Amino acid sequence: MGKKGAAVRRVGVAKGDTVFAAPFMAFAVVAIAAGIAHLVVAPPSSWTLVLAVIASVIICGPFHIRIGYDRGFPRAGVSIVMLAIEPLAGAPFIGVCIWAMGVVIAQTWLRRNFWLALYTTGLATVGAVAFVAVRNGLDALGVWLLPSFVVATAVFYGVVLLAEFARQWGREEVDRGVSASSVKPLRVAFLVAVVSVTATLIHYIDATVISWLESDPNVSLTPFVVLLAGSLFYVLAQRSRSDDIEARLSAVVDAAIELPRESGESLGTALVSRARGVVRANTVEVREAAPAGDEIGAPVSLRAGSEQYVVASRKLGGGAFSRDDQRAIESLAHLTSEAARMQYEVDSLEQRANTDPLTGLPNYGAFQQALIEANEHRAYHEGIALLFIDLDNFKKLNDNYGHRAGDALLRVVATRLERSSGGGDFVSRVGGDEFVVIFTGLVSIDQAKEAADRVIAALSERMDLEGHDLKPLVSAGLAFSSHREVDAQSLVEDADRTMLQAKRSRRQGAVATGSTVSISSHRSTRLNDIVARAIDGNRLMLAFQPIVDISTGKIWAFEALTRYVDPELGPISAPSLIARAKSLGLMNALTEQVITKALHAAEQFRALEPSVSCMTVNLDLGQISDAELGPFLREAARSHPEISLCIELNERSLRSVTDELRRDAENLQEAGLIIALDDYGSDDSSVGALVHFPMNILKIDKSLIGNLEDSRQRELIKALQGFGDNLGHTVVVEGIESAAVAETLRELGVRSVQGYHFGRPQSFALTRDRLRRTGTRAELS
Incomplete structure (x- = not known):
């Protein structure tokens, strides 16, 4: 709702309040007028007592007791206690009218709004009439003093609250000041008890103690008792106000700390x-x-x-x-x-x-920071690329057309770079005629090359510059990084070197007919050499992540994951490692190393904990054929009869399965291997993959448990678990990162899970230490 609509809603509420409040306001006026008229026509025998009652009501007006759940919800006054003593003997309802005079004065002072004070007085006066009527009626019946005050006080507050409920009935919850749900019954009971006990004490002291102390029959100490009670509540009110101010000050101090953030x-x-x-x-x-x-x-x-x-x-x-x-x-x-x-x-x-004043682009310092963040904050498998751009013949343009034209060209180039690079890419001017673009979220160097070509094509469009038709020529170097760099500056050096090579080739006789993008072969060749040496030298390492049974709280298997840290480049992501191994024709060699090391580790894990006898490794579907790793896999299973070797095949790869590969899978199962369908649900999953390919384990991708509050996700998990149970398959749900998710899955009937909550992938040494220290206990200490 817009501001106008909100204003209309407020006005509507105000009109409704006015209609409801009018009878109570009229009643207050009549009561006060009646009290004044009675005092004028029949002056009281003790003006002191009358004035004491009025003054006491005013004095105790600031004291309120909170009766709502929230500190800001209704607070109820205790001025009704002053009617424990009648200001006019034999005229209880005129006493209410005199009491109302004090209420209207106190409310006007407190609320700073006469009409609201009049409404409050009228409502309180209606309750006071009920209070006096009930109190006198019970007294006539001979009910004890305290019970009669308890009932009369409860009636008073009941009348006031019911009227407030009626006034705000039908409003939205956020607009209500008082509602039945906002009132705390125990606090109301406490309020009734405080008022009842105080009224009883006042009445008893006046009727018994004061009568005994009064030596002069012409002198009454009753006004003193009334004023003393009012003063007591005033002191309590000031204490409450002090606490409120302290709480308010604390809240303001907290705000002073929070707001600048x-x-x-x-x-x-x-x-x-x-x-x-x-x-x-x-x-x-x-x-x-x-x-x-x-x-x-x-x-x-x-x-x-x-x-x-x-x-x-x-x-x-x-x-x-x-x-x-x-x-x-x-x-x-x-x-x-x-x-x-x-x-x-x-x-x-x-x-x-951090801004270049001429073009408005980030400057060199901002570029350095952006490059570090892009390198360090990317996902482990996410690639980035750096495009280094240099304007050809920029000095000659300045000499021929002047620096003004050169500045105009730089501004146009900046605009074209921002427009063509894409919203998620970072563009910067790092030198006189040098620009860089950081591309992020890449999966391959081909994707980086497409983005760079798009940018260079946009820069090379013809333009009108100070009345001169000009087609800019640029030299550009592109460096791609598929893994997190130890030093992001190496990416700059490679892109700059490649750009200079392109510019140098122009100067050595190449025809400058158009802008070009040169790709850094240095980085690609270096990474290929590093991966090849790692595989040939058997330097790959493994990390192991536990698979646990949440129904027993025990580890029953580990998944082996490939890792490699180069002394120069640092960690190389598994996807990049796999991609390079495939392009170099070394994928089978890599897989053989992984399986050999995984089975050796499994033997040592089993020696510590005999119940942990299953080790899973990831394979490409084609590798299970007899033409590739089929014979090796069967021999590996025979060589380790006490270890259950499980090969995980990605669900997406099964879309291209053939009858021959299906027979190869069945042969592996006959040889004792376990087959798992991995990452089910991560893409456009096919039900056919569940029924047309032999498997023993179904691994559910974490994307299917992203929101277990959704009943559809819960029902899907239950259905997949039921499918596995009916066909004798083990169902493993991946991506468990909290105890709450694990508990929800357990309630859905899931037994086996895997995820960071039960352990991140760790080296062989750390995994062995965990088994020695805590055994097969699934929960991390």
């Missing part, structure tokens, strides 16, 4: 949230219009050169905002404005420090 829209959201808690309002908003009527607010600047207002309306519990509320919201607005101003100044300084 926010920026932009989140700063406004934090301000609204803090203000709603500090001033206890139903509605707090940041808007263009200043506060009006019973609202409070203060100007606030969330952006440079822009001033709005933070406005609070409708106090929780139906009360009026106090001066402390106004001061608190002013403090919050000031803190927010200062936080926004400091953030703006910091951002401006940072932008000036």
Whole structure:
């Protein structure tokens, strides 16, 4: 709902309140008028007592007891206790009218709104009439003093609350000040007990103790008793107010700590949230219009050169905002404005420090930081590429057309780079006529080359420059990185070297007919050599991740995963390692090494824990054929009869399965190998893969448990587990990262799971130490 709609809704509520409140306001006027008339026509025998009652009601007016669950929800006063002593003997209902005089004065002072005070007085007076009627009726029946006050007090608060429920019935929950669900019964009972006991004590002291102390029959100490009771509640009110101020100050201090941490829209959201808690309002908003009527607010600047207002309306519990509320919201607005101003100044300084003033692109310093972040914060298997661009003959253009034309060309190049590179790529000017583009989220060097060609084609379009028709020529070098670099600067060096080679070839006689992109062969060749040496030298390492039975809390298998850390480049991602091994024709050699080392590790794990006898490894579908690794796999299984060797085949690869490969899989099962269908559900999964290919284990991809609050995901997991149980397959759910997910899966009937919650992939030494230390216990300590 927009601002106009919200304003209309507020007006509608106000009109409804006025209609409801009118009878109570009239009743208050009649009661007060009746009391004044009676005092004028028949002056009381003791004006002191009358004035004492009025003064005591005013004095104890600030004291309220919270009866709602939240600190801002309804607070109830205790001034009804002053009717424990009748100000006019034999005229109890005139006593109520005199009591109402004190209430209207106290409420006007507290609420700062006469009409709201009049409504409150009328409502309280109706309850007071019921209080007196019940109290006198029970007294006439001979009911003891305390029980009669308990019942009369309960009736008083019941009348007041029922009227408030009726006034706010039908409103949205957020707009209610009082509702049945917001009132805490135990606090209401406590309030009734406090008022009843106090009223009983006042009545008893006046009737017994004071009568015994009075030596002069013409002097009454009853007004003293009334004033003493009112003063006691006033002291308690000041103590309560002190606690409230302390809590409010603490909230403002917390806001002073929190607000400077926010920026932009989140700063406004934090301000609204803090203000709603500090001033206890139903509605707090940041808007263009200043506060009006019973609202409070203060100007606030969330952006440079822009001033709005933070406005609070409708106090929780139906009360009026106090001066402390106004001061608190002013403090919050000031803190927010200062936080926004400091953030703006910091951002401006940072932008000036990291921006090229001519083109508006990030400068060399910003580029260095962006390159480090792109390298370190990418997913392990995600590639990045660096395109280094140099404008050809830029000096000659400056000499021929002037520096103004050169500056114009640089600005056009910057604009074209930003437009063509894509929103997720980083563009920077790093030198006089040198630019770089960082491409992220890549899977191959071919994808990087396509992106670079697109950028260079856009740069090379003809342009009108200071009245001259010009087609820019650039030399560009592209360096691709498929793994996280130890030193990201090596990527810059390779791209720069490749760009200079392209520029040098032009100077050595190549015809400069168009812009070119040269790919760094140095990096590609170097990575190929590193992978080949690692495989030929049998340097690959394995990491082991446990597969656990959550019904018993025990580890029953491990999955072996390939790892390699080059002394120069650092860790090489498994996807990059596999891709290079395939391109070099070394995939079978890599797989043989992995299986050999995995089975050797499995023997040692089993020596420590005999129940852990299964080891799983990942294979390509084609590798199971007799033409490739079929004979090796069968021999490996025979050589380790006490180990269950499981080969995991990716579900996507089974789309190209042939009858011959299906027979090869069956032969492996006959030889004692276990076959697992891996990553089921990670893509457009086919039901055919479940029924047309022999398997023993079904591994469910973590994408199918991304939101287990969704009943559809839960039902799917239950169905897959049921499928596995009916056909004798073991179902393993992958990607378990919390105890809550594991417990939910256990409730769904899942038994076997795998994921970081039960252990990340670890080296052989660390896995062996874990088995020695905790055995097969699944939970990490």
